[in-house]
Amino acid sequence: MRQGGGRVVAAMSGGVDSTVAAALLVREGREVIGVTLQLQSCDEATTERSCCSAAATSRAGAVADSLGIPHYVLDFRKEFENEVLRHTWSEYSRGRTPNPCVICNERIKFGLLHDFARSVGAGTIATGHYARIENRRGSVSLLRGVFGPKDQSYFLFSVADSRLSSVVFPVGSLSKDRVRAISKELGFVEKALESQDACFAVKGKSYSEILRRRFDAHAIPGDFIGPGMAVVGSHDGIHKFTVGQGRKLGIALGERCWVKSIDPETGSVYITTDSADLLSRGLTASIVKWSGGGIDGALECSVQVRYRQAPVRARIEHQGQGLVRVEFQNPIRAVAPGQAAVFYDGDRVLGGGWIESSF
Amino acid sequence: MGKIYFDNNATTRLDARVFEEMLPFLRDNYGNPSSLHSFGREARRALDNARCNAANLIGAEPDEIVFTSGGTEADNQAIMGIADLIGSPGGRIITSAIEHQAVLNSCRHLQKRGFSTTFLPVDYEGRIKPADLEDTLGGDVILVSIMYANNETGSIQPVEEAAAIARSRGAIFHCDAVQAAGRIRIDVRKLGVDLLSLSSHKINGPKGSGALFVRRGIQAPVLLHGGHHEQRRRAGTENVASIVGFGEACRLAGQRLDETAGNCRMLRDRLEKAIMEEVQPAIINGSRENRLPNTLNVSFPGVDGQFLAINLDLMGIAVSTGSACHAESREPSYVLKAMGRSDDEASSCIRFSLGGENTVDEVDAVILALKEFVGSLRTA
Numbered sequence: 001m002r003q004g005g006g007r008v009v010a011a012m013s014g015g016v017d018s019t020v021a022a023a024l025l026v027r028e029g030r031e032v033i034g035v036t037l038q039l040q041s042c043d044e045a046t047t048e049r050s051c052c053s054a055a056a057t058s059r060a061g062a063v064a065d066s067l068g069i070p071h072y073v074l075d076f077r078k079e080f081e082n083e084v085l086r087h088t089w090s091e092y093s094r095g096r097t098p099n100p101c102v103i104c105n106e107r108i109k110f111g112l113l114h115d116f117a118r119s120v121g122a123g124t125i126a127t128g129h130y131a132r133i134e135n136r137r138g139s140v141s142l143l144r145g146v147f148g149p150k151d152q153s154y155f156l157f158s159v160a161d162s163r164l165s166s167v168v169f170p171v172g173s174l175s176k177d178r179v180r181a182i183s184k185e186l187g188f189v190e191k192a193l194e195s196q197d198a199c200f201a202v203k204g205k206s207y208s209e210i211l212r213r214r215f216d217a218h219a220i221p222g223d224f225i226g227p228g229m230a231v232v233g234s235h236d237g238i239h240k241f242t243v244g245q246g247r248k249l250g251i252a253l254g255e256r257c258w259v260k261s262i263d264p265e266t267g268s269v270y271i272t273t274d275s276a277d278l279l280s281r282g283l284t285a286s287i288v289k290w291s292g293g294g295i296d297g298a299l300e301c302s303v304q305v306r307y308r309q310a311p312v313r314a315r316i317e318h319q320g321q322g323l324v325r326v327e328f329q330n331p332i333r334a335v336a337p338g339q340a341a342v343f344y345d346g347d348r349v350l351g352g353g354w355i356e357s358s359f
Numbered sequence: 360m361g362k363i364y365f366d367n368n369a370t371t372r373l374d375a376r377v378f379e380e381m382l383p384f385l386r387d388n389y390g391n392p393s394s395l396h397s398f399g400r401e402a403r404r405a406l407d408n409a410r411c412n413a414a415n416l417i418g419a420e421p422d423e424i425v426f427t428s429g430g431t432e433a434d435n436q437a438i439m440g441i442a443d444l445i446g447s448p449g450g451r452i453i454t455s456a457i458e459h460q461a462v463l464n465s466c467r468h469l470q471k472r473g474f475s476t477t478f479l480p481v482d483y484e485g486r487i488k489p490a491d492l493e494d495t496l497g498g499d500v501i502l503v504s505i506m507y508a509n510n511e512t513g514s515i516q517p518v519e520e521a522a523a524i525a526r527s528r529g530a531i532f533h534c535d536a537v538q539a540a541g542r543i544r545i546d547v548r549k550l551g552v553d554l555l556s557l558s559s560h561k562i563n564g565p566k567g568s569g570a571l572f573v574r575r576g577i578q579a580p581v582l583l584h585g586g587h588h589e590q591r592r593r594a595g596t597e598n599v600a601s602i603v604g605f606g607e608a609c610r611l612a613g614q615r616l617d618e619t620a621g622n623c624r625m626l627r628d629r630l631e632k633a634i635m636e637e638v639q640p641a642i643i644n645g646s647r648e649n650r651l652p653n654t655l656n657v658s659f660p661g662v663d664g665q666f667l668a669i670n671l672d673l674m675g676i677a678v679s680t681g682s683a684c685h686a687e688s689r690e691p692s693y694v695l696k697a698m699g700r701s702d703d704e705a706s707s708c709i710r711f712s713l714g715g716e717n718t719v720d721e722v723d724a725v726i727l728a729l730k731e732f733v734g735s736l737r738t739a
Contacts, residue, residue, distance in 0.1 A: 033673070072669050116666060119736055120669060120670055
């Protein structure tokens, strides 16, 4: 039979967080296998900060060497293209604001990498995410990272419990300063760079437009509809816009304006000059995952509709067919369909879903 | 059991006797072979001796051997150098779809310079058909480059027939024999090739040296311009220690060839038989009759080749998923794709390449490991 109950696969991007995560496990005496995911081709237009760059990959290899652990580069380019990039484009093409990091975590980092870990007899996978896992009485919970400003639980909400139960986040209970200090102790201060979740950064270019060209897809052009339903201009594709966007719109109304909503049927992009128009009282979302027990009738909790948004108290009501209606206690600005709505009870992630509409 | 090395097509262990031969030239004998003094003469003698040994391995004359930094440089020199001799672009180069990247990318580079290229297809066993060469060979062809044996599958190409066809039409014929040397007997006269590439580190020599055979009577292609080294065929002070090692490796490879090939064939056949009987389904990639005795390339449908190779590595067993030159890519091998394998078959392959030092015990340990991992990866 296969050996190695204590074997753990550590995802290593070459950045400081995953470096420290792997190092802490080595320090604990675990048998660690370092893995870097190759998600995009080196020659594609990713930036140096991207975790997929060749420089980051070789940095991860050097870190693994100095920790004395084996290191492999897993080529998941095809899966990343099919599972993450296609989905991301499909969302943009419908005038929505996708969240590729959530999908990548769900399908690649905690999907395929999990499969790989199982195949090498590793019972655990570790990443450098700022979040915590609580395994209690046979049930598993995802918690916010202790260090609030870096908390990444929002990006992890949809990872299945069956996967989470074999995950460890060694830096999730540390502060960023503490992580930097450990990195320095280990002598990695020069090598390590910030790199998490930068796969989609492309310098000076519109990512949605890059995806459109990649998939050779048609853009949906249309009109800008301003206050009073007046046509105030035209654009060459709804994929270039996101709800709440106030820059690079390509129109001049003589005063500040923002995207209020997008209609993929007509290609219309609705513009407002009143920032109060961007405030929503609530949203509907299609639930992806719910681990906070059944929603019987209604439930009070807090909700986050984007990364780094201060959570807002809300009342959730189940509406059938996997939909929930969420009413905020205080209005939230720029609620964008396609983004994740994640529900929390304090630090605990109750579940979440994709925003379908706001009101 | 210690670690097991079944990746001899990627590189080989430096032979202990080769190491001994090299030592003086890494330490005390540092002369430049071009110098007139005793230091230089000593280095020159060593170089001449190595040249004889390299020539003997392939049935050539010593003055037909040009030392290079390795197989890739030899391939580049043959292809780029011939294109340079022709001078004006517009000529055509014929090669095969399964060549090493050193050949393929040299040809692609020349495409950018205005030359055209024909990539011959291969059959299900990974071999070109001489008739295909005959059909496409016209007066515009300046060079035909066909490898002796493929690095991924070990399939041996009909080089002798191809060379005869090329020469009958006046085209120069180059053969990349990097994987064949030391594994099968090579006779450049019988083959009728004009140019032939060799590499030191594939035959238990050191890395950093190789050779291009340039047949007497043809104008030598040149890649590196500079001093008059290697009879003006390759400029740059010779890497004496590495070339000395290469020479000794050639001598030993020639001497031991039958023994090494026999041992490798016995072990390879044992491994192949066990896989076909006990790790089904499995598909052999490569020719059963015309194949290097040390190479076994197998697809395990439904298994991710990269995952399998990593599992074996964690047990101390070194194999490869294809060519070491792009081991980190899960792109299905272009060699297997050219042979008509599906993406799944191509990305589920493992290459076992044996060497003279491997043993029956090692083969049996690998079989055991395969039975465990292939089964569990299939159900995963």
